[in-house]
Amino acid sequence: MEKVFTSTLLYCTLVFILFHNAPSNCLEYTPPSEKSENSSNATTIELHEGIEFAFEPYKTWGQGIELDSLLLVAYPKSSEEVVELVNWARKNGRNVRPRGFKHSFPPLTVTKDTDPSKVVLVDMVRHITNLEMTTIPAEDTVTNETLRAVKAETGASWQDLMTFLETNNAGLVHSIIIGDATIGGVLAIGAHGAAVPAKGEFLKPGFSFGSLSNLIAAFKAVVWDPETKTYVLKSFSRSDPDSRVFLAHVGRAFLTEVTLIVGENYSLRCKSIVDIPAEELFADPDKNPNATRTFASFLDETGRADVQWYQFTKNPWLKVWSVEPSKPSSCVEVNGPYNYQFPVNINEPTKTVPELGEIAYENVLKGLASKNASDVWGASKNIMLYSNGSSQPIVYGGVVVLTSREKIQKVLSTVVNFYKSLNDEYAAKSEYPIDYYIKFRVTGIDNANDTLIKDAVNTVLSPLSPPKEYPDFNVAFWMNTFTHRNNKLGNQFMKRFEEFYYDTFNGEPGLARPEWSKSWAYTDEGPFTNTNMLEKIIPARFGSDWEWAVSVLNKYDPERVFSNSFLDNSLHL
Structure with missing residues (x-):
């Protein structure tokens, strides 16, 4: 030594x-x-x-x-x-x-x-970063045709992956919005972007509207070998029944290499829309069936949208993506990612004030104008990667609701109505637990058939794992709240918000689950502290698959080398 x-x-x-x-x-x-x-x-x-x-x-x-x-x-x-x-x-x-x-x-x-x-x-980021293009052999696919794929070591950054794919005229149908995350980390928690099929749109080979974990065709993992009584490197294919638990393992496994299916690259347009009042964009379809500029209507038109609604502002910031092979004349062409580099984030205040959201929203409007970023077009990577991930003392709460496509607007309006009423309750006491914004996105759910691989199996621990009890659920509605870490009322707010989510979406009209990468299981003391949520409610949302997943994870890691005290004693995974 x-x-x-x-x-x-x-x-x-x-x-x-x-x-x-x-x-x-x-x-x-x-x-x-x-x-x-x-x-x-x-x-x-x-x-x-x-x-x-x-x-x-x-x-x-x-x-x-x-x-x-x-x-x-x-x-x-x-x-x-x-x-x-x-x-x-x-x-x-x-x-x-x-x-x-x-x-x-x-x-x-x-x-x-x-x-x-x-x-x-x-x-993993210093050395375990190799990327290379490969193919899935025709004999392994249901179409008897080869599929394009990328073989990636899991320490490579997501931006490096997207750049490498672009260089090889390949891409994904949706992506996380940041680049500084490892491939292994992204897949471990079933991360996502924002995309569902637009009306008349069909899924192309190499793409999936589910989680990014659903793209996995094969992988290598470090697992226990009972014969040698040591840990060894083992290769898995997507048709291996036990592979299901590794596709999104929530930190209970160690993958060193993955093979992901990929499609042909394409160009995207992103149009920022800031002139639609929240009451119209989030309209209840039962009470206002004639509303035309609703969130669901944009999904029908292009299939790709996300919305940020800053506190105490009238009009949300809606971003709508559309597949555009050629640049529309009104668009600004961009040749790199992160095209909203204006101060949408602001420093943590000395005290929480209701004007914080308004200030941030004004920064967005000024930035879109000054940077000429209201309507941009470019290669898919440059449009989908739009947050540079600059560190902020902000807490992200995260919940996802699995539901059916025709219920998206109803789920959205139900959530917004409760969110607004809860905010109004606090504001009446001059309290502001969510001082930043709330964000909504929609994806499909995981479907092993998207991979076109023979006998491919579904994910089990991904937030988008298909629930057996609800075969009609085909989309997922994602919600994130953003508030500064020193705002202690945020914990109390999120505890009540989570209770609403899990009580309201307990099967119909949707099924609530945690977004693994964000904050969840709230009490007044903070996230990850709600014992009932951790030990009962969350596992129940995955049905019998949860117990099966635990048993398989323990089979491949009986010594629980790939674990920690939270996974052992709180989540019991």
């Missing part, structure tokens, strides 16, 4: 190398607890036969999890080194948690009470 110490007035970081054949106790060191802004720049060294390690701080993008102690971080260069690392960690009583861009809110990687001596973070 070789040790290198780097010091400043505020911190000390230990860096060392674990040789492949090093004794199991060679890492028994207590890292210093001091941290500074420079700690993440710790210098590391690498020897030919070694795996690179360092002690580093841990802080999530949303600033919800920040540890006082430095954590052991490993930098493997290949899937094989990941396997070696996992077996070393098992022998030394450590959990193994993949580290990407830390762009999530739930404690699925580490928890606030993590014992530094019991975990090793596996950095």
Whole structure:
């Protein structure tokens, strides 16, 4: 072992190398607890036969999890080194948690009470990033035709994936809006974009309107081998019955490589619309059946839309995407992503004020005008990636409702009516628990048939896993609330909002589930603290699939190396 110490007035970081054949106790060191802004720049060294390690701080993008102690971080260069690392960690009583861009809110990687001596973070973004185009053989598809695909190591960023696909004239039908997330992280929680079929639109080969996890055709995962009594690298195909649990595993597995189906690239137009009052856009179809500019009407027309409604404003910010092979004359062509780089986010206030949403909305209007961004056109990647993910002390609450296409507007109006009444209740007391905005998007649900792979199986733990009891459900309505972290009333508000969601959408007209990447299971103390939600309500929303998934995850990870105290003791996954 070789040790290198780097010091400043505020911190000390230990860096060392674990040789492949090093004794199991060679890492028994207590890292210093001091941290500074420079700690993440710790210098590391690498020897030919070694795996690179360092002690580093841990802080999530949303600033919800920040540890006082430095954590052991490993930098493997290949899937094989990941396997070696996992077996070393098992022998030394450590959990193994993949580290990407830390762009999530739930404690699925580490928890606030993590014992530094019991975990090793596996950095995936430095080396495990290879991308290459491939195909699905004709003999494996229901059409007897080859399908285009991309083989991707899971540490590659989503933006790198989208850029690589664009270079190869390939693309996706929808995407997450940020680029700084790893492929592995995106797939682990069944992430999504915003797209359903427009009227008359048919799904093209290589595309899926379900979660991004539904694109997986094959993968490699580190799993327990009962014969050798070690962890090994195992390949799975989408037709393997056990593969279902890995497609969106909520942090209870470790995938190092995935093969994703992809379609032909295309161009998109995005038009920002800010002149429709909320009462019209969110109109109740039963009370106002003649409303024409409704959210559902835009989905019928183009299939792709999202809406941000800032607090105490009249007109929401509606973005409508449409597939346009040629640039419309009124559009501005864009050649890169993130075309709304104006201050839609504003600094955390010293106190919560009702004007906060109005200020942010005014910034949007000014930015759209000054940046000439109200009507843009370009390659699909450049339109779908529109948030640069700049860190903000903001809490994102997240719920999804599975329902049928004809009920989208009714579900939306029901949610908006309760949201408005709850806000009005607080405002009457000069309280403002949601000080930013609420966001709505719609996708399809997961359907294994989208992959065109013979005997493909469905996801089970994705938020969009098809519920067996409701075969007519074919779309998903996503809701996110955004409020600043210091706004403690937000916890109370979200607890009541979640109760409404799960009580109202308990089968008909929809089925509520958590959005794994956001905040959920609220009490007044904050998210991820509602025991009844964690232990009973959420598992029940996945039916018998939940227990089956737990049993299969334990089969492939009986030592629970790929877990933490939240997954063990709260979610019981």
